[in-house]
Amino acid sequence: MNPPSLRSCIGTWIALLVLLALTCGSSYLRLGALNLATNLAIAVAKALLVLFVFMRLGSSSTMVRLVAVIGVTTLTLLVCLSMTDFAIRGW
Amino acid sequence: MTASPAPALGIAGQFEDVRQRHAAATLGMWIFLATEVLFFGALFFAYSIARAQAPDAFAAASRHTNIVLGTANTAILLTSSLMMVLAVRSASMEARRTTVMLLVATAVLGVAFAAIKLTEYRLDYLDHLVPVLDFAFDPRYERGARIFFGFYFATTALHLLHLSIGVVVVLAFAWRTHRSWSPELPHSIEIVGLYWHFVDVVWIFLYPCLYLVARA
Numbered sequence: 001m002n003p004p005s006l007r008s009c010i011g012t013w014i015a016l017l018v019l020l021a022l023t024c025g026s027s028y029l030r031l032g033a034l035n036l037a038t039n040l041a042i043a044v045a046k047a048l049l050v051l052f053v054f055m056r057l058g059s060s061s062t063m064v065r066l067v068a069v070i071g072v073t074t075l076t077l078l079v080c081l082s083m084t085d086f087a088i089r090g091w
Numbered sequence: 092m093t094a095s096p097a098p099a100l101g102i103a104g105q106f107e108d109v110r111q112r113h114a115a116a117t118l119g120m121w122i123f124l125a126t127e128v129l130f131f132g133a134l135f136f137a138y139s140i141a142r143a144q145a146p147d148a149f150a151a152a153s154r155h156t157n158i159v160l161g162t163a164n165t166a167i168l169l170t171s172s173l174m175m176v177l178a179v180r181s182a183s184m185e186a187r188r189t190t191v192m193l194l195v196a197t198a199v200l201g202v203a204f205a206a207i208k209l210t211e212y213r214l215d216y217l218d219h220l221v222p223v224l225d226f227a228f229d230p231r232y233e234r235g236a237r238i239f240f241g242f243y244f245a246t247t248a249l250h251l252l253h254l255s256i257g258v259v260v261v262l263a264f265a266w267r268t269h270r271s272w273s274p275e276l277p278h279s280i281e282i283v284g285l286y287w288h289f290v291d292v293v294w295i296f297l298y299p300c301l302y303l304v305a306r307a
Binding site for chain 2: 003004006009010012013016017020023024027028029030031035039040042043046047050051053054055060061063064067068070071072074075078079082086
């Protein structure tokens with residue numbers, strides 16, 4: 001597996017810092033529910049940059065990608081099941 | 092049945108060759124990281140439920156976190172990940188001296204993060220924001236804010252623990268690389284890098300949940 005190029009490493013780092021500035025700056029604007037959505041979207045974007053460029057998830061073996069998907073899917077499943085409990089309990 | 096070929100020198104019997112051993116080690120680290128997703132995921136889920144039940148208290152409590160130190164720490168951690176990926180890169184090109192320097196830089200940034208975090212803890216204590224010790228908050232939001240700071244200290248302390256383990260491992264590999272070169276080092280450093288980047292990803296989600304709840 002070829003290591004990521006110097007350009008893509010530094011480019012990703014700059015993108016991460018720009019996203020950090022955006023998420024921090026946007027939270028000082030009164031956007032209502034959009035504040036939370038923006039922060040979450042930016043966090044997901046930053047995580048994907050780290051996963052795909054720094055951790056090279058895209059060029060990893062199928063087994064590794066499968067494990068990554070299983071991790072996230074299991075968490076989603078457990079969160080959904082737990083949510084149904086909180087949603088119908090009527091607190 | 093044909094006899095399996097003799098294993099290559101210095102490789103445990105269960106592996107056919109170096110490539111397979113590396114694939115197994117990488118897979119092992121990713122499986123560990125998947126369990127970590129569930130570990131931190133449970134905390135994030137509990138946080139979301141608590142926040143949905145006390146949105147105003149979480150907003151008020153979040154305004155008491157130190158945004159300057161928190162944001163600076165995020166930038167430091169993102170930069171440490173850049174150093175780590177560059178260390179992996181130079182190790183794969185067998186540039187030994189550069190690898191050692193980049194690994195040390197990664198660890199130094201990790202220590203800087205920890206130092207800032209501990210400074211923050213001290214300021215939080217002086218602001219009476221530590222639950223159990225001496226918590227004092229606006230009585231309207233006291234209960235929810237106590238829960239917020241419970242999450243704040245639990246999640247950041249667990250993250251700090253992961254980071255400290257990372258610093259020790261990164262320094263150990265810097266030392267190993269400095270002492271003598273071996274052909275499996277690039278692979279090992281790559282796997283250490285996976286762990287380091289994952290700890291970074293956890294912080295990427297903690298940062299908006301703790302510092303940016305309601306700044307406007």
